[in-house]
Amino acid sequence: MQRIFAILFILGVGFTQAQTALYNNGNLRIHAGGNLGFHTDLINDVPFDNNLGLAGFYSNTPIQVQGSISPTFTDVEFLVPSNLFLGNNLNVLNNANFIDGNVLTPQNDQTIYLNFGDIGFFTGENDDSKVSGFAAIENREFFSFPVGDQTQLRPLMLESEGITPLAICAYFFEDPSSPSSILESFDVNEKVRDIGTVSDREFWIVQSDVTSTVTISWNLRSNLALIPNATAEDIIVVGWSKQANQWVIIGSSARSGDISQGFVVSEPFIPSDFAAITFGTLPLPTDTFAVNNPTLGNYFLSPNGDGTNDFLVIDGMEESPNNSLQIYNRFGQKVYERVNYVNEFVGESNTGNLILSQDIGLPEGIYYYLVTLDDFQLEYQGFLFLDR
Template structure:
C-alpha cells in the first residue's frame, strides 16, 4: 500500500520546491492512507474525496495557500510554531489539535478552518486551537474552538434551523480600537439601557439563521473592575449593523461570579450584528440602592386573567414622583409615563409605535428606565412581553 501511495504522488503533478508542496494534479488520500505535510501547501486544484489522514507537522511555521480549499476527511495539526491559513481548509470528520494554533487572517472572513457536515474536533486547548476564523456548515449546533494567542475562548452557537455557513472568531482587543481589523465598535456608542461595554474582548459571529450564543468570561475579562457590578448585571450585547451602536441582545441563561461565568443570549440573528461582547446594566449607588441594587426583571402577560396583566414595580411606592420609559431592544422608545403606577399593559403611547396601538407591541424583550425623582435615583431593567 505504501509503495502504491508513493507512485500515486509521483503522477499527481506535485512539485516540492522552496520548502513548499505545490499541488496541481489529482492528489488523493485513500482509505487508511496518511499524508504528512512538513512544508507549506499551495493548492490550486480540487483536492477532495480524501478518506485518510492529512497531518501538518514540524517545529517551523507552516502555511496553506492557493486558490482552492483542500478538503480532508481527518486532519491533525502538530506545528509548534503555528500554521497559517491563507486558504481555507475543509474537514469532513475529525480535526485533532495536538500542538500549535491554526491561524487565519482576522481581517478576512472568507478564510477559515471549516468543519463541514459532521466534522468535529478533539484536543483543543490554550496552546492548540483556531486563532482567527473557524466555520461550520450544514448543521444547527456547534462550539467554535476559537481564541487568541494565549487562551481558548470558545463560542457555542445553537441555531433554530440548519445553517448553511456560520463563522466565528475571538478578539482579545478593545472593540473601540481593535488592532486586527479596520472596523471599530465604540464602547461609548450604546443605547441608554447599557451601562458599561467590555473594552477587553469581543467575538465576531456571522450566521443568517436565528440562534442563541453562549460565551464566557474569566479573570482576564476584568469585569471585577466595573464599579458596583453584580453578576446578574452582566448581559450579552451586540454592535447593531442597522443602528451602528451597541444594543442589548439579552440573556436566556447565566451562571457564575464576577471572575468566571457564562451567559447564553436571547435568540437573535448573528449576521445583523458586527460584534458581540459583555455589557452591564448600570446600578445606582446610594443608600436606597444598597438595599435595592436593581428593581428586577419582569414578566408581562396582558391576557386579562388578572396575573401579570400590567407592569407593576412595588418599589415605586417609595417615590410617587417618578417617570417611566420603556424601549425596545433597538433603543426605540415605545412608552412614556410621568408618575407611573401600573399603566403599561403592552401598548405603546409614544412615537411611530402608536400606529400599532390597537394590536399592541410585539412579543419579546424590552427594557425600562425609571427615575425616582423623590430619591434622585435611576434604575434600568428588563421586561418580557408575552402575547
C-alpha cells in the first residue's frame, strides 16, 4: 500500500465541489479496484460506506473531515504533512496507511476517533505519522493503538479477556495534574499511600468495559530517571480511579528495560473504571512501612483490670515516636487526643468537651480512630470496640 494515488475529481457523481471543500451529498462510491483522492476538506452528510477501493488524503495544506455522517473506507492512506483533522469519525475496514502527517482528533472529545473495524489494521506509523488524539477499535480482543502526541509515537497495546465492542485510546504528553488539552485533571499527589511517585510527564486515556491488560513504554522523554532512587524494577502501572478520585495501583505483571527506556505490562483491570493511566513507582525505601502496613487494623478494648486488652495498643506506632492519636465517638465528637501516644488510652476521655464521669469512663460502643505517623508522613484510620 506504499503507492500514492492522486486522482482527479470526477464530475457528475452526486456531489458538488466548492473552492475550499468537497461536499458529498449524493451517491459517491469507490468500487473494487477504484481509487479516489481527496485534496481538500471532505464534508460528508450522507451514508458513504459502500467503498471497496482506496481512498487517499493528499495535500500540502491541512485537510478536515467533517459532516453529519462518518465515512467508511476499506483502505485509506494519509499523505498530509500539515495533518488531517477529524471533525467526525472516520472508519477503516481494512488498512490505514500512514505515509506522512498526523491524523488529529479533538483531545477533549472521546466520541470522535479514527476507528478500526474488526479486521482493520494499519501500516507505516512513525513519529511523524500516527493518530494524535483518539483511535478506536470495534469487536476486537487485541490491538496496538498507533497513538502519540505531535512529535512522538507512543502506542498502547490492549489485550482483552473477551471481545470488546468498543475501545478507545489517546496519549497526552502533559502533566496529569494540569493538562491543557482536556477539562479533567488528575493530581499526581492524590494517591494511595502504597504508591511512591506518579509520573507528571505523560498519561494515556484508554476506555473499554472488558477486563484487559495494557502494555505501555517509557523512553528518555518520560524522565523516569528523575524520580529519586527509582529503578526499572520499581515501575508500575497506576490509574486514576473514577470512583476514588485518586491514583491507585493497577499493578504490573511484567516489565523490561532500564530506567531510561523500557515497557511494563499491567495486571488485568477494567479500563473504563479509570479516567487515565500512567507510570508510578513503588514507595522509596524510607516508605516501606506503608507497603508492609496497608492498614493498622481494628481493635478491641476492655479496660476491666484483668490484664487483657486493658490498654489500647496500636500495632506499629512504636516505629514512629513522633505520632498522634485522635479518637471520635459515633457522633463525630473527639473524645481523646494524645501527641506521641504510648499505649495510654484506657477508655477515658481527655478532651473535656463531654459531660462524663471519669470514674465511669466512655460508654461502651464503637469508636473511630485517626493515627498520624509523622516519621513516615502517613495517616491511618480504623475502628475500636470499647467493652464494659
